[in-house]
Amino acid sequence: MRGYFRRLVTARVDRVGIGAGLRWKLSAAIAVVGALVALVLSLVVHNAARVSMLDNARDLADERIMIAQRNYELSGRLNFPNTKIDDPRLPGELREKVEAGRRATYVADRSGAPDIWAAVPLKNGHVLSLHSGFTDRSSDILTDLDQALVIGSIAVVLGGSALGVLVGGRLSRRLRKAAGAANRVAKGETDVRVREAIGGVVRDETDDLASAVDAMADALRLRLEAERRVTADIAHELRTPVTGLLTAAELLPPGRPTELVLDRAKAMRTLVEDVLEVARLDSASERAELQDILLGEFVTRRVAAKDPDVTVRVVHESEVTTDPRRLERVLFNLLTNAARHGRPPIEVTVEGRVIRVRDHGPGFPEGLLAEGPSRFRTGSADRAGRGHGLGLTIAAGQARVLGARLTFRNVRPAGAPDGEPAEGAVAVLWLPEHAPTNTGSYPVLA
DSSP: OHHHHHHHHHHHHHHHOOOTTHHHHHHHHHHHHHHHHHHHHHHHHHHHHHHHHHHHHHHHHHHHHHHHHHHHHHHSSOOSTTEEESOTTSOHHHHHHHHTTOOEEEEEOOSSSOEEEEEEEOTTSOEEEEEEEOOHHHHHHHHHHHHHHHHHHHHHHHHHHHHHHHHHHHHHHHHHHHHHHHHHHHTTOTTOOHHHHHOOSSOOHHHHHHHHHHHHHHHHHHHHHHHHHHHHHHHHHHHHHHHHHHHHHHTSOSSHHHHHHHHHHHHHHHHHHHHHHHHHHHTTOOOOOOEEEEHHHHHHHHHHHHOTTSEEEEEEOOEEEEOHHHHHHHHHHHHHHHHHHSOSOOEEEEETTEEEEEOOSSOOOHHHHHHOOOTTOOOSGGGOSSOOSOHHHHHHHHHHHTTOEEEEEEOOOTTOOTTSOOSOEEEEEEOOSSOOOTTOOOOOOO
16 A cells, blocks of 8 residues: 555656756746847847937938038038038939928938938029038947947846746755655655645745645545555454354364365455455554574575475575564565465575575566555466465565565566566565664665
8 A cells, every 4th residue: 555655646746847957947048038138128229229329410410501501602612511512422312302492311321330411402403412421429339338238138148047046946946845755755754744845935836736745645645544444444354254264164074165165264364364464564553573683594494494395595694683573474475476476496595684585487477567566466367376466565565664675576588578488586675784763664665
């Protein structure tokens, strides 16, 4: 049940999709938006300033051409700079307006600074024109403005990037805390609250996510606890009638029917005891009673008493602190699984704190290798002819109480493809370097 709860919560946490570069993505997004805004504003300000300067230059040229016109009409001479009579370079559009009897100005765009023209018709039918360019002062002002706009744009981009890093970093830290707390919940730490783990004074969407995960975890916990209680109650209620059935079967007269009834009654009693044990392990109330033992000697004696045909090899002896009763339960369940679903020879290897149990059968089913042991699921038909799927579930649960790690794999020839039949199954029990505490120890499954 704990593994089921862990898979459910972990699957939902994975869907959150917390990217490792959230702060950098947010910073890049702000920088790009800031750059676009700065570019648009710079173009608008540059064009507005240029148009304003050109309008001022045209107004100035218009004032000058009127002064030059009065001076020419009074004195008959051109004594104003940059003025000419019937200038052949006069733009055609401006000439048409003047010939229509209008005073006008004109801006001729060319590479570099624009040309400013002003023209007015004279009484004698000629055209008086003034030709000037953009003043150096105006060009310098526009250049300085462009430089200021460039510097401002760079400052906006850098400032936006820094802001994105700060905001994204805060959001990323909160999401990482939420993911870490959710993973702790998935491992069975029922007292962890994601909302409390992320902390913070300001409420945002992260708090909503944390509250949703907490609510989901509470709902799953209540549902699994209800299922566990129902399972335990049913098994407990079945214990008495099953015991009575077994006692009554032993009173039957000898014969083949009696043997069949006794065999099924014993199998039912074993099933009820296994279900009760699974329920106790799911409740996380089991605690290890620790003793110091020599692991190789312990395994050798227990395996010899269980099945003398099993080969035990002690590669390296080691003294461990563990619960011998629970360790024996794990070892016997692994041997029973190997004898029931595998093929001989069955080999047990002890190397330091590691115990390996190998058979030479068809291997573990892919579902067990991917998701771990599951109650009442014995896998594929070639390895599931008998049993209820509780043996490995109990072994994994007792290993957690010991603070140990139980892994499963299949043995295949070197370089063989995945579809190649296995040459055996190997269950590996990794005992911890330090003994579990009195509150239990639940290591992460690799």
